[in-house]
Every structure is written in C-alpha cells, then in structure tokens.
Amino acid sequence: MSGERKKLVETVKLRKYFPVSSGFFKTSHVQAVQDVSLHIYEGETLGLVGESGCGKTTYGRTLLQMYSPTSGKIIYDGQTIYDSEKNIRVDMKPYRRKMQLIFQDPSASLDPRMTVGEIIGEALDIHKLYPGKQDRADRISELLTRVGLNSEHANRFPHEFSGGQQQRIGIARALAVEPQFIVCDEPISALDVSIQSQVVNMLEDLQAQIGLTYLFIAHDLSVVRHISNRIGVMYLGCLVELGESYELCAHPIHPYSQTLLSAVPLTDPEKNRTRSRILLQGDIPSPLNPPSGCRFHTRCPYATERCAREMPQLKEHAPGHYAACHMLDAGA
Amino acid sequence: MNNEAMNQTSEKKMTAAERAAMIKNNKILLDVDGLKVTFFTHAGQVKAVDGISYQIHEHEVMGIVGESGSGKSVEAYSIMGLLQKPGRIVGGKVTFDGEDLLAYSDSEKREFRGNKASMIFQNPMTCLNPVYTIGDQLMEALRCHNKEISKAEARKKAIEMLELVGINNADKRIDQYPHEFSGGMRQRAMIAMALICSPKLLIADEPTTALDVTIQAQILELMKDLQRQTGMAIIFITHNLGVVAEICDFVTVMYAGHVMEQGTVDDIFYNPAHPYTRGLLRSMPNLDDEKGKRLIPIEGTPVDLLDPPKGCAFGPRCEHCMKVCLTKQPPMVTVGDDHKSACWLHIKEMKELSSGEVTK
Numbered sequence: 234m235s236g237e238r239k240k241l242v243e244t245v246k247l248r249k250y251f252p253v254s255s256g257f258f259k260t261s262h263v264q265a266v267q268d269v270s271l272h273i274y275e276g277e278t279l280g281l282v283g284e285s286g287c288g289k290t291t292y293g294r295t296l297l298q299m300y301s302p303t304s305g306k307i308i309y310d311g312q313t314i315y316d317s318e319k320n321i322r323v324d325m326k327p328y329r330r331k332m333q334l335i336f337q338d339p340s341a342s343l344d345p346r347m348t349v350g351e352i353i354g355e356a357l358d359i360h361k362l363y364p365g366k367q368d369r370a371d372r373i374s375e376l377l378t379r380v381g382l383n384s385e386h387a388n389r390f391p392h393e394f395s396g397g398q399q400q401r402i403g404i405a406r407a408l409a410v411e412p413q414f415i416v417c418d419e420p421i422s423a424l425d426v427s428i429q430s431q432v433v434n435m436l437e438d439l440q441a442q443i444g445l446t447y448l449f450i451a452h453d454l455s456v457v458r459h460i461s462n463r464i465g466v467m468y469l470g471c472l473v474e475l476g477e478s479y480e481l482c483a484h485p486i487h488p489y490s491q492t493l494l495s496a497v498p499l500t501d502p503e504k505n506r507t508r509s510r511i512l513l514q515g516d517i518p519s520p521l522n523p524p525s526g527c528r529f530h531t532r533c534p535y536a537t538e539r540c541a542r543e544m545p546q547l548k549e550h551a552p553g554h555y556a557a558c559h560m561l562d563a564g565a
Numbered sequence: 566m567n568n569e570a571m572n573q574t575s576e577k578k579m580t581a582a583e584r585a586a587m588i589k590n591n592k593i594l595l596d597v598d599g600l601k602v603t604f605f606t607h608a609g610q611v612k613a614v615d616g617i618s619y620q621i622h623e624h625e626v627m628g629i630v631g632e633s634g635s636g637k638s639v640e641a642y643s644i645m646g647l648l649q650k651p652g653r654i655v656g657g658k659v660t661f662d663g664e665d666l667l668a669y670s671d672s673e674k675r676e677f678r679g680n681k682a683s684m685i686f687q688n689p690m691t692c693l694n695p696v697y698t699i700g701d702q703l704m705e706a707l708r709c710h711n712k713e714i715s716k717a718e719a720r721k722k723a724i725e726m727l728e729l730v731g732i733n734n735a736d737k738r739i740d741q742y743p744h745e746f747s748g749g750m751r752q753r754a755m756i757a758m759a760l761i762c763s764p765k766l767l768i769a770d771e772p773t774t775a776l777d778v779t780i781q782a783q784i785l786e787l788m789k790d791l792q793r794q795t796g797m798a799i800i801f802i803t804h805n806l807g808v809v810a811e812i813c814d815f816v817t818v819m820y821a822g823h824v825m826e827q828g829t830v831d832d833i834f835y836n837p838a839h840p841y842t843r844g845l846l847r848s849m850p851n852l853d854d855e856k857g858k859r860l861i862p863i864e865g866t867p868v869d870l871l872d873p874p875k876g877c878a879f880g881p882r883c884e885h886c887m888k889v890c891l892t893k894q895p896p897m898v899t900v901g902d903d904h905k906s907a908c909w910l911h912i913k914e915m916k917e918l919s920s921g922e923v924t925k
Contacts, residue, residue, distance in 0.1 A: 284777035284779060284780075285777055291890050307632075308858075349653070367762050395866050395867060399865065425598075425632040425633055425804070425848065425867060426632060426804055426806070426845060426848065427632060427844065427845060427848060427862065427863040427867070427882075428850070428862075428866070428867070429849075430848035430849070430850075430860040430861070431861075431864070432860035433850075433860055433862075434859065434860055435861060436833040437859075452778065453778065453850050454778070454852065455849070455850045456855075457849055458850065458852060458854075459663070459850035459854065459858075459860065482852055484863060492777060492779060493778060493850070495782075496778040496779045496781065496782035497778055497811060497852055498782075498785070498805065498807030498808050498809050498811040499806065499807055499810060499811075499851065499852060499853070500806045500807050500834060500846060500849060500851060501810060501834060501851075501853075502810045502811075502830045502831055502834050502835075503811050503831075504853075505811045510782060510786075511782070512782060512783055512786060513779050515788060516747040516749055516750070516780065517777075518750075
C-alpha cells in the first residue's frame with residue numbers, strides 16, 4: 234500500500250556515541266543510538282516512543298545533524314546529506330530551512346530578552362526571507378495568527394505568556410522558514426492536560442493545511458498513538474518494533490512493546506482492575522555498558538541463551554509491521 | 566483459563582464496590598473544612614486554595630486531580646505544616662484524628678510529621694540528602710520519633726523496610742548513597758522512609774510523575790500492596806487521570822483553588838457531573854479510542870490567580886457558561902450517593918425538574 238509513497242527522510246544504520254572519559258587516557262562511549270534504520274514518508278507522522286534514556290531525542294537531533302553522527306547514512310528528499318562510508322557531509326544551512334525542531338520546554342527554548350516578534354523574525358533574517366520591513370512584520374503576524382495568537386503579541390516577551398502559548402510561539406518560529414519536516418521533541422509533555430489537546434489539534438491542522446511531515450517524539454503512548462500514522466518503539470538506543478500505530482498498539486509483538494503498553498494507566502477504572510499487567514523487573518541498564526546480544530534480554534521474560542549472544546535484526550513479521558526479536562524468528 | 570479470568574474479574578469487581586462501602590463506614594481520619602490558603606506576593610494576593618473541604622476515612626485512597634496552579638500541592642503542604650512564606654492559611658479547619666492541626670505548636674507539628682502522617686514528593690533526588698547514606702536517612706526518621714530504639718534495632722528495621730519496598734540486597738544497599746540508586750529505587754527508598762514510623766496517613770505528591778511508565782507501574786503496584794498490608798490512608802496528588810483510575814477509591818477534582826467535583830472513582834470516570842471533569846476526560850486520547858477520532862480540547866487558558874474570575878473559576882472556559890456563572894460562585898450540590906459537584910447547571914436542572922413535576 235505504501236510502496237509508492239515518497240520517502241522524505243531516511244536513515245540507514247544511524248549511530249551516535251557520546252564519548253565519556255573514564256580515567257586517564259581511557260574513553261568509553263554512551264551508546265545513545267545504535268544503528269537505527271528508519272524512513273519517514275512525505276506527509277506522515279512517525280511517532281517515536283520509549284523510556285527516558287532510550288535515545289529517542291538523540292535520534293531526532295542526530296537526524297537534524299545538531300549532533301554530528303558517529304556513523305551511518307542520512308538521506309533527505311533523495312539527497313544524501315550524511316554518509317560515513319563515502320565521507321559525505323553537506324552544508325546543512327539550506328536543509329535547516331526544510332527541517333525544523335520544536336522543543337519540549339517552551340520557556341527554556343525562547344530567549345527571555347527577546348520579544349516574540351524578534352524571536353520569530355530572527356529565523357526569517359538568518360535565511361534572508363521577507364527582507365522588506367513591512368513584509369517581515371506581515372509575515373510575523375501571519376505566523377502568530379496561524380498558531381492561534383494575535384499580531385499584538387509580537388511586542389511582548391515570552392514570560393508574559395502561559396506554557397501553552399509559549400509552545401505556540403515555538404511552533405510559529407519553526408514554521409517561519411516554511412519547513413517540510415519538523416521534529417517534535419516531546420512538544421506537549423510540559424503542558425497541562427487541558428492544553429495538551431489544543432496543541433495536538435493544532436499540529437494536526439497545520440499538517441493538513443501545509444502538508445508537513447512530523448517525527449513526533451514522546452513517552453506518552455496514548456498521545457503518540459493518536460497523532461501518528463506509524464510508531465517506532467526504542468529501547469536502549471535500538472529500534473525494537475515499528476508498525477502502523479493502531480495495529481502496533483492493539484497487537485504489539487515485541488516483548489518490550491507489550492510491557493510498555495501494559496504499563497500505561499488507562500482512564501477506565503474497570504479496565505485497570507481487570508487487565509493483566511506485565512511488570513518488568515529492575516531498571517534500564519546503562520547505555521555506557523549495554524547488555525550483549527539483544528539489549529532487552531536482561532529484563533525480558535522470554536529471554537534465552539541465544540538472546541544474550543546475538544543481536545536480533547529488525548524483520549518484517551506482518552505487512553508493514555517490523556520487530557527485532559529472536560523469539561519471533563523461531564515462531565515464524 | 567478463561568473461566569479463571571472471569572472469576573477474578575467478578576471478584577475484583579465486588580471488592581471495588583465493597584471497598585468503597587467499607588471505607589465509608591470507617592472512622593474519619595482527616596477532615597478538611599473550608600481551608601483557605603493565600604500567598605501575599607508583591608504583585609498581589611494569590612488565593613491558591615479558596616475554601617476546599619473533604620474528608621479522608623481510614624484505609625481510604627483519595628486522589629486529588631488538578632492542573633498546575635490548581636492548589637493541589639499547596640493544600641497538602643498546608644496540612645503537613647510545610648507551607649512557606651509568603652503563603653498563609655487564612656481560614657478553615659483541619660482536624661486529624663479528632664485534633665485540630667492548625668492549632669499545633671511547632672514541636673507538636675514535628676511530632677505529627679513523619680510519625681502520624683508523612684509525605685513523599687515528586688522528585689526523590691531533591692528530598693534525599695546526597696551526603697548521607699540511605700540507611701542513615703532511614704534510621705534518622707525512625708530515631709527522631711522513637712528515642713528509645715537502639716542503633717542496631719533501627720538498622721534492622723531500616724533493612725526490613727527496604728525489603729518491604731522491594732529493594733534487593735537491602736543489607737548492602739542500606740550503606741549506599743542516593744546517587745548509587747536509580748530513579749525508581751530512590752522513589753522506593755523515599756516510600757520506605759515515609760512509612761518507617763507506620764503513619765496513618767501518607768500524602769503522595771505526584772510520586773510517579775518523574776518516572777518512566779514501566780517504573781511508574783512498578784511503584785503504583787507497590788503502593789497498592791503496601792496500602793492493603795498496612796491499612797494506611799493515602800492522599801494521592803496527581804495530574805494524571807490514568808494513575809487516579811488505577812489506584813484511587815475516591816477522587817477530588819480541583820481547579821484554580823476550588824473543588825469542582827468529588828465522588829468515587831467510578832462516579833468520576835463513568836458518570837462525571839461537572840463540565841470541567843467531563844472536558845478533561847474528553848480531551849485526553851485513550852489507548853482504546855477509535856481510529857481518526859479528533860480530540861475535543863477545553864478552550865481558553867488556565868486561570869490567572871492574581872486576577873481570578875468573579876463567579877465560577879471555570880466559567881470563562883466552560884461551554885455551558887450561563888450569566889449566573891460569571892457573577893456568583895456555584896454551591897456544592899449532591900448529585901449522587903457520594904457524588905458532589907459545584908456547578909450552577911445542577912441547580913438549573915433541579916429547578917426544571919421540580920417545575921416539571923408541579924405542572925404534572
């Protein structure tokens with residue numbers, strides 16, 4: 234079904250290690266993103282979920298080359314913008330116009346000493362868009378209206394706004410350069426419950442109006458399921474499952490996705506009382522020294538000796554539904 | 566296996582309804598009556614808590630839900646006597662086990678805190694002292710309230726507590742420092758510390774908000790188990806409705822310092838009466854929603870507490886807002902057995918009902 238669709242962004246075995254010095258002359262690495270291969274179709278929303286420290290934010294930022302990748306390949310709109318094997322690194326500036334980012338904490342991502350107009354205008358200035366004074370002002374007020382604020386707000390400072398409004402300003406800034414692709418890094422987790430749905434609806438409307446493509450990073454599965462077309466589940470830097478969002482939530486096949494889904498509290502007391510829950514033992518291992526083989530084997534209820542030895546590969550188990558687990562290979 | 570699951574279901578169902586009935590018959594442990602807390606800031610007076618009332622029975626787990634700024638934490642701090650300047654309790658009564666908490670002297674308050682009631686917080690790292698071992702901090706809590714206990718006994722009790730909250734190798738772990746514990750383990754250690762004097766009431770202020778979902782599930786299970794074992798009452802403060810549905814027997818919904826609705830957990834989730842509660846439930850995506858369903862948000866922005874609306878706090882954002890809502894605060898109306906809601910709509914409905922009966 235999706236075979237004909239255009240891939241806007243693709244990563245092949247993208248890897249990001251952060252060096253940590255662990256003694257004189259010795260360096261070890263935090264293995265934040267471990268060979269993640271993914272593609273995002275034009276116009277779709279790909280959700281990325283996982284617990285803190287699983288590398289989902291690092292993946293988003295490495296994709297935008299805010300962090301320089303350790304190895305792998307990034308392709309944007311048919312152009313290879315990074316390839317460690319062929320040693321390709323392009324100038325990112327023209328791509329920055331096409332790929333933007335929305336941050337988690339809206340108050341931390343807005344300069345408190347700049348007015349909203351200056352914050353949004355800065356993005357226009359950097360890319361030399363709308364050079365005329367009047368054009369620039371018109372564009373800023375158009376952007377503010379688009380995200381549900383009004384044009385007088387351009388002269389105010391970020392602290393004069395509530396959290397939800399600040400997030401709208403962050404979104405207006407991202408939209409200023411007319412991007413095609415936006416990485417939304419936990420855009421609603423810092424907001425109040427009653428405001429979250431306003432922002433989610435706005436992101437959906439913007440997508441419908443301008444045809445944006447999103448990488449939506451969040452830890453709240455119910456929100457990700459709502460907004461995404463497909464979901465990728467990450468654990469300790471690895472992509473463990475990828476599938477159509479409703480299908481993945483209804484029939485998760487990787488043991489980790491199953492536990493993650495069963496841990497989400499439902500807003501239905503009766504269902505909470507009756508459902509069975511898979512409780513994981515222990516905590517996430519350190520990405521400094523991840524377990525051998527399948528990274529989930531230390532906590533997996535089905536782990537065998539093979540899981541400790543070999544790292545499972547992501548394979549298609551149903552049309553469009555991928556998972557990386559030895560147990561599934563054996564069953565098939 | 567299917568049969569077994571069915572049996573379990575019906576058994577659990579019974580206990581849920583029975584529990585609520587049992588709890589109602591228990592003695593009232595904490596009675597908050599018209600509590601008002603105001604912060605006297607340079608910018609003006611902020612009425613963070615504006616006349617809230619509720620009762621906690623023994624063995625009860627009550628959830629207080631609200632968004633940031635709804636006063637849910639301030640109210641808990643006031644009960645524990647932890648309220649800091651410029652905040653001040655300006656009205657109301659708080660009775661614990663028959664004693665007036667607000668009349669306590671400082672030393673009585675110290676005796677009360679940790680011993681009769683204790684509290685756990687959102688971020689365990691800021692509550693644990695980084696330069697003392699976990700064991701030191703656990704034993705300190707115990708020896709503060711029980712001067713006779715020897716060091717060896719205190720240590721034994723501390724190890725027992727760590728085992729109770731599910732920390733493996735407790736006899737080794739007790740000599741470690743907080744930074745050697747992971748986030749979930751720290752929260753477990755916090756719970757152990759709060760429960761070491763066997764308090765009758767535990768106030769949990771967003772205890773799982775900083776944790777990942779899988780760890781949150783572990784902590785919720787633990788708290789449920791401990792509650793059943795010790796029979797303590799819990800006030801569970803959170804903004805996460807899913808967590809409330811999971812652990813609470815009764816729920817109080819707060820907005821801008823006012824109680825909007827109170828009821829059993831089934832009342833609130835299956836039969837919400839207040840437009841704010843209904844709006845909240847409707848605006849949240851659920852794991853079992855149909856495909857392509859659009860969220861229905863609550864429009865507008867949260868209340869500016871420096872300049873709150875004159876009538877109902879939720880009035881300006883309410884889709885059913887009437888003239889009276891903007892001028893007068895609604896009274897608490899009983900809408901079911903244990904179910905109360907503060908909304909003028911109920912009064913309107915009652916009037917229509919009674920006038921309807923008259924014409925009949």
